[in-house]
Amino acid sequence: MTWQSPISPGYSWYEATIPERPGFPVMPGSRKADVAIIGGGYTGLQAACNLARSGTDVTLIDACRFGDGASGRNGGQFGTGQRVWADETEEVLGREWAQRLFDMAENAKRYVLGFAEEHAIDIEFMPGQLSVGHKASLERDYRNHVEAMTGRYGYPHLSFMDREETVSRLGSSHYHFGIRDTGTGHIHPMKLVVGLVRQAALAGANLYEGTKALKIEKKGSAVVIETTSGTIMADRALIACNGYIGNLEPVTASHVMPIRSFIGATTVLHDHPEILPGGESVDDSRFVVRYFRKSKDGRLLFGGREAYTADNPRDISAHIRRQICEIYPDLTDIEITHAWGGSVGITMPRQPFCREVMPGVTTIGGYSGHGVMLANYCGKLYAELALGKPTELDLLKQLKIPAFPGGTRFRSALLFLALSWYALRDRF
Numbered sequence: 001m002t003w004q005s006p007i008s009p010g011y012s013w014y015e016a017t018i019p020e021r022p023g024f025p026v027m028p029g030s031r032k033a034d035v036a037i038i039g040g041g042y043t044g045l046q047a048a049c050n051l052a053r054s055g056t057d058v059t060l061i062d063a064c065r066f067g068d069g070a071s072g073r074n075g076g077q078f079g080t081g082q083r084v085w086a087d088e089t090e091e092v093l094g095r096e097w098a099q100r101l102f103d104m105a106e107n108a109k110r111y112v113l114g115f116a117e118e119h120a121i122d123i124e125f126m127p128g129q130l131s132v133g134h135k136a137s138l139e140r141d142y143r144n145h146v147e148a149m150t151g152r153y154g155y156p157h158l159s160f161m162d163r164e165e166t167v168s169r170l171g172s173s174h175y176h177f178g179i180r181d182t183g184t185g186h187i188h189p190m191k192l193v194v195g196l197v198r199q200a201a202l203a204g205a206n207l208y209e210g211t212k213a214l215k216i217e218k219k220g221s222a223v224v225i226e227t228t229s230g231t232i233m234a235d236r237a238l239i240a241c242n243g244y245i246g247n248l249e250p251v252t253a254s255h256v257m258p259i260r261s262f263i264g265a266t267t268v269l270h271d272h273p274e275i276l277p278g279g280e281s282v283d284d285s286r287f288v289v290r291y292f293r294k295s296k297d298g299r300l301l302f303g304g305r306e307a308y309t310a311d312n313p314r315d316i317s318a319h320i321r322r323q324i325c326e327i328y329p330d331l332t333d334i335e336i337t338h339a340w341g342g343s344v345g346i347t348m349p350r351q352p353f354c355r356e357v358m359p360g361v362t363t364i365g366g367y368s369g370h371g372v373m374l375a376n377y378c379g380k381l382y383a384e385l386a387l388g389k390p391t392e393l394d395l396l397k398q399l400k401i402p403a404f405p406g407g408t409r410f411r412s413a414l415l416f417l418a419l420s421w422y423a424l425r426d427r428f
């Protein structure tokens with residue numbers, strides 16, 4: 001039977017290719033917990049798993065099924081560093097901060113790969129990432145980035161690709177140049193969700209699906225969460241709803257904005273060995289970024305079109321096909337077997353958002369399209385925080401992330417205008 005996420009459009013190829021997706025009951029009534037977690041994507045699941053392992057009584061609820069948000073439906077690309085390149089961050093926050101944020105992301109990469117290996121979760125990791133430039137004028141920035149990374153940031157895995165190398169590694173003449181990163185890669189995101197859910201259950205976390213948080217407030221020393229099936233009274237809580245926060249909590253909602261992103265999966269590219277012969281994933285320099293890769297069985301998984309409202313395009317496949325054909329004109333008639341989308345939580349400066357929104361209540365999200373590594377790691381770091389340990393989350397808490405302008409009423413419209421302007425600029 002095919003499960004259709006009520007909060008994210010389309011049936012994903014990931015969902016179609018997992019052997020089994022474990023299900024969990026609706027919360028059977030009111031309960032108490034040391035720690036309550038709202039939202040069962042990577043952030044919430046990692047937090048629950050790590051807390052349960054330490055012997056903490058933890059309850060995790062999700063309004064839908066675990067992984068129905070971005071975590072089970074994303075492009076699967078790790079990338080390297082944060083969403084914003086370290087050399088750009090350096091210009092705003094200085095060298096030391098840029099290095100610390102970069103190191104944190106490298107720790108995140110190691111953590112996710114280590115977690116999967118330790119628990120024998122087959123996440124279908126494939127190595128390699130190509131970041132490619134769609135405008136000749138960006139070449140200096142790309143060269144500088146390679147120099148900065150391999151030099152002062154001590155990351156030896158990057159090399160600059162001239163046009164010839166870029167064309168042969170992509171199997172497309174659409175891009176001018178690029179960067180090859182051999183120190184990262186891409187995964188099957190839903191296989192990570194399923195493996196993680198199993199580990200959290202094994203560790204003894206109390207896991208409930210179909211249980212939506214309606215209100216969160218502080219009453220005396222307790223955090224009280226009203227849900228669709230009872231109340232949770234906890235000592236502390238994590239809000240891990242990211243781009244699906246809605247109106248649950250105003251501070252998160254004003255700092256983390258949802259953007260819809262869409263992906264299509266083609267049939268296996270038997271007749272196109274020239275396309276991505278090295279199996280790397282790709283992201284491009286457009287503001288409305290295009291990201292693609294081949295799956296382990298040789299399909300093209302192509303993500304690109306973004307929407308700045310909660311509305312979904314009527315025909316996701318048609319939009320994705322148009323973008324595929326710009327890069328791979330020979331794929332004009334390729335069948336797109338699955339097309340789906342989800343909400344990416346972004347922040348104004350494209351850095352993660354972590355705040356204590358009321359005493360004992362932490363919110364984490366806004367990884368800005370870079371959460372495959374970071375959301376997993378931040379969930380694990382939250383467990384450390386809740387256990388009173390020093391943690392790298394303190395770094396994120398100190399970042400100055402402004403709220404989106406326009407309040408809850410006008411911010412979508414303002415963002416739509418701003419991002420449409422950047423999308424237009426991508427074309428020239």
Ligand SMILES: Cc1cc2nc3c(=O)[nH]c(=O)nc-3n(C[C@H](O)[C@H](O)[C@H](O)COP(=O)(O)OP(=O)(O)OC[C@H]3O[C@@H](n4cnc5c(N)ncnc54)[C@H](O)[C@@H]3O)c2cc1C
Nearest residue numbers: 039041042043063069070071074075077213342370371372
């Ligand atoms: C199409 C797409 C492509 C992407 N590609 C990449 C990529 O290639 N690389 C990368 O690094 N990142 C990518 N991302 C981003 C990445 O997937 C996210 O950053 C990451 O999964 C965030 O995890 P999370 O746990 O914070 O949030 P989510 O996985 O979004 O989980 C939030 C959960 O909260 C639940 N929830 C919301 N409100 C409530 C409530 N009131 N009560 C109970 N539960 C609630 C939702 O049901 C949902 O399950 C992509 C995202 C999308 C959508």
